[in-house]
Amino acid sequence: MFGTNIILFVYIFLFCFIFSDSAIILDPTNNGITVSIQNDAGDKTLQGILGIGQNFNNIDCNNDFSKCIIDEQTILSIKEVNSGYRVSWTSKNTSHSFKDCYNLNIGETFWFGGPERYVQKPLEQLILDGNNPYIIKNSDNFAVAERYYLNSKGTFIFIHDNVPLFIDQNNEQNGTVCFIAKSQNPYINRNRTILNYDIITKSNSKEAQLFAVNNYLGKPTDHPNEKMIREPIWTTWPKYKKFIDDGKVREFAQSIADNKFGGQLEIDEDWEICFGSHIFNKEKFPDINSTTSFIRSLGFSGITLWINPFVNNDCQNYSTEGLDKGYFVKDPEGNTRAIWWEGDDAHQIDFTNPNAAEWFASKIRRLAEDQGFDGFKFDAGETDYIIPPGDYDWVKDQEEVPNIFTKKYVETCSQFGDLVEVRSAWRTQGYPLFTRMIDKDSLWGSDNGLYTLVTTLIQMNIDGYTLVLPDMIGGNGYRQQPTAELIVRWTQANALMPAMQFGYLPWDYPSDKFDTVEIVRKYANLHAEFGDTIIEAMEKSILNGTPVNPPIWWIDPTDSTAFATDDEFLLGENILVAPVLVEGAVTRKVYLPKGSWQDGNNGSIYEGPLTISNYNAPINILPYFIKQN
Ligand SMILES: *[C@@H]1O[C@H](CO)[C@@H](O)[C@H](O)[C@H]1NC(C)=O
Ligand SMILES: *[C@@H]1O[C@H](CO)[C@@H](O)[C@H](O)[C@H]1NC(C)=O
Ligand SMILES: *[C@@H]1O[C@H](CO)[C@@H](O)[C@H](O)[C@H]1NC(C)=O
Ligand SMILES: *[C@@H]1O[C@H](CO)[C@@H](O)[C@H](O)[C@H]1NC(C)=O
Ligand SMILES: *[C@@H]1O[C@H](CO)[C@@H](O)[C@H](O)[C@H]1NC(C)=O
Ligand SMILES: *[C@@H]1O[C@H](CO)[C@@H](O)[C@H](O)[C@H]1NC(C)=O
Secondary structure, eight states: OHHHHHHHHHHHHOEEEEOSSEEEEEEEEBTEEEEEEEETTSOEEEEEEESTTOOOTTOOOTTTSSOEEEETTEEEEEEEETTEEEEEEEESOTTOOEEEEEEOOBTTBOEEEEEOOSBOOOGGGOOBOTTSBOSOOSGGGTTBEEEEEEETTSEEEEEOTTSOEEEEESSSSTTEEEEEEOOOTTSOSOSSEEEEEEEEEOSSHHHHHHHHIIIIIOOOSSOOOHHHHHSOEEESHHHHTTOOOHHHHHHHHHHHHHTTOOSEEEEOSOOBSSTTTOOBOTTTOTTHHHHHHHHHHTTOSEEEEEEOSEEETTSHHHHHHHHHHTOBOBOTTSOOOEEETTEEEEEEBOTTSHHHHHHHHHHHHHHHHHHOOOEEEEOOOOSOSBSSOOBOTTOSSGGGTTTHHHHHHHHHHTTSOSSEEESOBSSOTTSOSEEEOOOOOSOSSTBTSTHHHHHHHHHHHHTTOOSEEOOOTTOOOSSSOOOHHHHHHHHHHHHTSSOOEEOSOGGGSOOSSSOHHHHHHHHHHHHHHTHHHHHHHHHHHHHHOOOSSOOGGGSOTTOHHHHHOOSOEEETTTEEEOOOOSTTOSEEEEEEEEEEEEETTTOOEEEEEEEEEEEEOOTTOOOEEEEEO
């Protein structure tokens, strides 16, 4: 009897809708609705369960799932949208939560996009704890985290901005990603709980990515100043940290000029009277105009300045003014205490309040106008410096809280010209700014070391941030100092990325085995030679949403070896870079997808698809290949 029922049940309730690009097959059970997506060739591209824990045996779904009435307050609807499907759960009861889970199908399917992390591995390998909100946060380097999962079968999931999202992945259940909606801290002031997302399938992952960029993620409207792309950027942070002053900045600039390098110079933290004043400390910098004139006299093409969006409480004139005027982010009790790396008694300027944003901007304008700074490094911008939740009165649509804070910060920063970098981002792909990778450590591996320079580059590009500013060459020396070898390999890995930022000075890291400065110069020159190529790739990104640095499967989105390759990347659509990322290595395995590839080092031609198991890459060699047309 039981078996017959099941067959009958499946027979009646197995639904299949076919629109132009894909089909969805839905099967209601006593534990959710199983869902399966097929592409137009009939291959399964995604499988999962909607509404885990919900018995669907007696739920009326209107025959076509356009409206399943779960209870008086709760509805599920599945509809066609953009030639794909929109799943929408809504409950007026904010105690309700929703959970839809999908099989990552590890081993066969590869995933791209998702969050920036401290341990940046390919997306399907990341572990995410569903108790932690999926928001833009400083903790765990979550500064660029779109709600976007693209897979190698040509399907992507885009979760809407207003969902109070938590993601549990490889955690409660290995091999599974669950999208969870809960109206809980930091998603406050909501009067409903929703889980809305679109599942779109195209013929392959490249078509899917281009569709996502043009219909969901966005693409840049312009590119940053060419100077920032073609010339190196030298920043005081790694070498000096916050112990900078006029003498050290001059010494730094002079040393760079003496070694016949140039570009832009960035005065990093800490130059203010107090954090949040945005006024030069005269004890450290008695006459900043003379400092900047000196730097320019050495031939630097631009000078930029580090900016933070906090006001420390002891920065009295400013904290008092900000408190009086209500310019700081507060918690639901009205407290404004924020904690950041330069103060555990600080305030976070509330960029969702236009008056507060203008108060901040007016101080930055003064630095640009009165002191001639060409651009700024806008630090922080994540939402979690005030102990969450932040309570944002100025936000009209409370369902955008808290990530709207980051968006408004980036919007504020975008008014300061084209020599600007930010490091946090949410739905800000359109701004013509560099988005910087979060500070890297001076390590080799997946724990925020050199390997993650490549994986973060790809994560950001797939999330739609194609104007990526790699972090400091050689890392920031947080856990240990870099070695000469790390600086050289980092320089090579960075050479065909959009910009090069140095902090540690190569001549401070001599080696008895090789000439650090000579190799670094060779690759800074290579970067400059490829300046036009980088700018062309950016123009293409502006025009049609192509990543500037795609993963190598961009060449052939049917190539499973290419999907599994996480230590190579492309510049534009014709240059493949396979940097040495392993300490001590002098050869590496190189995978070339289909096509004819010319070795950038000696002109040899290789026919892909091809694995070169021991490509010779002694310390002065960056393996890279140019696709022949
Ligand atoms: C809201 O949902 C919770 C748990 O799902 C339930 O306990 C509560 O009674 C519901 N509230 C109302 C007003 O229906
Ligand atoms: C999770 O699954 C992956 C792939 O099947 C496997 O490599 C990994 O060891 C598993 N992890 C745990 C904790 O079981
Ligand atoms: C605060 O204001 C006083 C009075 O205008 C001024 O003397 C002092 O320099 C200011 N301090 C800062 C940190 O701006
Ligand atoms: C500093 O230089 C800027 C131009 O770069 C100029 O406008 C400003 O008046 C100078 N300030 C002082 C105090 O000399
Ligand atoms: C519920 O919240 C939405 C989104 O913030 C808002 O548009 C709507 O007016 C609110 N409804 C009520 C009844 O408060
Ligand atoms: C080109 O250079 C690579 C790396 O050094 C080497 O493996 C390859 O054999 C070279 N080819 C020729 C023809 O020299």
